[in-house]
Amino acid sequence: MWSFSTIRSDTDGDSVLDYKGYEVTTSGIINIDSGLLHESYLQTFIQNDSTGMSIFGMRIDTPVAAGDSIIVRGTIDRYYGLAEVRVDSYEVFPNVRQPIPKPLTDAVENPAPFIGMLIQGEGVITGLGTIFNGKYFMLSPDESDSELMIYVSNFHRMYSEFNFDVLSAGDRVSVKGVMSEHSPDFPDNRTHKLFLSTPDDLQYLGLPVYYVRLIFGGAVVFGLIILVWVLILRKRVDSKTKKIQLSLKQKELLLKEIHHRVKNSLSIVSGLIEIQRSSTENREADYVLQDSQNRIQSIALIHDKLYKTESLSDIDLDLYIKDLVESIHGTFTEYNDAVTLQFDLDTIKLDTDRAVYCGLLLNELIVNAYKYAFNKNTQGKLSITLKKLDKKLLLKVSDNGPGLPVDFNPQNEDSLGTMLINSFATQLNAEMEISESPGGGTSFEFRIPYQVNGT
Secondary structure, X not given: OOOHHHHOOOOOOOOOOOXXXXXXXXXXXXXXXXXXXXXXXXXXXXXXXXXXXXXXXXXXXXXXXXXXXXXXXXXXXXXXXXXXXXXXXXXXXXXXXXXXXXEHHHHHHOOHHHOOOEEEEEEEEEEEEEEOOEEEEEEEEOOOOOOEEEEEEOOOOOHHHOOHHHOOOOOEEEEEEEEEEEOOOOOOOOEEEEEEOOHHHEEEEOOOHHHHHHHHHHHHHHHHHHHHHHHHHHHHHHHHHHHHHHHHHHHHHHHHHHHHHHHHHHHHHHHHHHHHHHHOOOHHHHHXXXXXXXXXXXXXXXXXXXXXXXXXXXXXXXXXXXXXXHHHHHHOHHHOOOEEEEEEEOOOEEEXXXXXXXXXXXXXXXXXXXXXXXXXXXXXXXXXEEEEEOOEEEEEEEEOOOOOOOOOOOOOOOOHHHHHHHHHHHHOOOEEEEEEOOOOOEEEEEEEEOOOOOO
């Protein structure tokens, strides 16, 4: 029974085996199944506890599997630098003992003693490539500067199942295979390589760089698709927005023009009433016409404010009140110097509908004050207050006139002015309170809800 070391001995170092061509008998444990490295030939390795040996036969008489014990009879030969036994016959003892893998780190640092033995370990891929009869990648174990070729021959039965395309330099993998050697050109140009047995002998540790690139590339492509989609959508939105803005601008211009024309039409009506006043000699009729004229002007002023503002639905109530009161004051020319106007107005915006009622309400109160509270011989004072109190507006008109009669009750009055004041207050859902002003005179106070129906 020949030992593996005797079979591969070369005492003079001339790269010619000492016993090449000798017929020998040897034995060991199979560490790679027959029919894997080559489907037709008996190409496998046997090992003992300290080393291993390649065996090769032209046919597979009896299949062998890892863990089988085998006795081999054959001739010592050398194949591209690898010492082996050319098998003439063999005897198999199935499933005797599973071969124990040796550490990859030890085998990489000093591969010669581990030739023919099962090796296992993990490391980092440093490069990939192909040669004329197979494909490989270079592996460097942890804490080692050396590297080992991990190899699959194109004669391997599962060659196509070893997917090296997904591997990249920098990937961490775990491998298990049999150590071999190859020196095709010169004895000193010896290459050690690890034969993989099955695809399961190559395991990925972590996510391969290939998949990271695929994920990153997919993310980039997906991001570009999203970006293009967003740009297209934004372009469509911008186009529609421009159309809507153009349409809105046209409608705003049209609405402004409507307000302008309504204001002009009301001014024409006011002018006609002014002509009618100048042609009447009845003083009572003149008062009635003047009251109507003031009411029309208060509405016309609303449309004038809307025409001049950017908003077509709200107006600045404080500015409107000031302009309205000063306009009414200007119509009573005989009181221009006799009455002083005082304003205490918060900045408040109000919708057009309620602003109209506020204007009409103020018109009646201011006109009544000039008619009944002031005379040309005494200095009058008219105070208008507008405040925002929580969810209500406080609108207050006060004068320093003689005040109302003791038995005055606005609910029982049947004069047109009083009826209009009650009606406008009702339209505004306002709480009305009439009292005596400090120092004499009358004060009309209205508390108007600032938020009605959620607006």
